Amino acid sequence: AAGVIQSPRHLIKEKRETATLKCYPIPRHDTVYWYQQGPGQDPQFLISFYEKMQSDKGSIPDRFSAQQFSDYHSELNMSSLELGDSALYFCASSLGRLGETQYFGPGTRLLVL
Amino acid sequence: ILNVEQSPQSLHVQEGDSTNFTCSFPSSNFYALHWYRWETAKSPEALFVMTLNGDEKKKGRISATLNTKEGYSYLYIKGSQPEDSATYLCAFRSNDYKLSFGAGTTVTVRA
Numbered sequence: 001a002a003g004v005i006q007s008p009r010h011l012i013k014e015k016r017e018t019a020t021l022k023c024y025p026i027p028r029h030d031t032v033y034w035y036q037q038g039p040g041q042d043p044q045f046l047i048s049f050y051e052k053m054q055s056d057k058g059s060i061p062d063r064f065s066a067q068q069f070s071d072y073h074s075e076l077n078m079s080s081l082e083l084g085d086s087a088l089y090f091c092a093s094s095l096g097r098l099g100e101t102q103y104f105g106p107g108t109r110l111l112v113l
Numbered sequence: 114i115l116n117v118e119q120s121p122q123s124l125h126v127q128e129g130d131s132t133n134f135t136c137s138f139p140s141s142n143f144y145a146l147h148w149y150r151w152e153t154a155k156s157p158e159a160l161f162v163m164t165l166n167g168d169e170k171k172k173g174r175i176s177a178t179l180n181t182k183e184g185y186s187y188l189y190i191k192g193s194q195p196e197d198s199a200t201y202l203c204a205f206r207s208n209d210y211k212l213s214f215g216a217g218t219t220v221t222v223r224a
Contacts, residue, residue: 033212044214045213100162101159102159106155107156
């Protein structure tokens with residue numbers, strides 16, 4: 001069965017650079033969630049989109065932005081990268097936005113040097 | 114960010130033994146409780162979504178119970194096998210749709 005696809009899988013950037021992470025949800029899923037997990041930390045919810053509109057906002061820094069496109073894929077744009085942005089970024093998708101099971105992608109590992 | 118606690122942080126189980134561990138969450142504004150299994154080098158896998166007080170869910174040898182009034186959920190593994198070794202995460206969704214994760218319980222099954 002098709003799963004959530006994230007690209008790239010690994011990314012190395014320098015401080016103050018920008019990065020774009022992509023997430024392709026499971027076909028027919030209309031909701032996308034973004035999470036950040038720093039080394040040794042719990043996953044932190046960043047932001048979610050339902051039907052191409054932002055539905056929920058967590059601890060997403062102002063330097064980050066995200067959107068969901070007409071084909072339901074989502075992109076997380078990160079600017080002015082800081083060392084502390086080094087983390088594993090997970091995307092998850094679900095059908096519907098309320099309490100439904102989220103299916104996670106493999107994650108993008110971002111390293112900021 | 115809401116306070117979701119899991120205990121113990123880690124546990125070791127002999128193959129064939131059963132075990133259980135806890136997720137504690139706020140008893141107010143409850144919407145749903147999610148359990149995930151996260152194996153090393155893989156992405157989290159959804160196990161259960163629980164929404165009603167008294168819910169019991171089962172998937173193979175793994176089952177979970179939910180008490181929303183007192184704010185806890187138990188996950189049980191019956192007859193542990195090496196492939197059950199993973200970190201088990203719970204996530205609490207409040208009725209304003211915010212999702213908060215616990216730190217996980219890491220289970221190691223010894224052959």
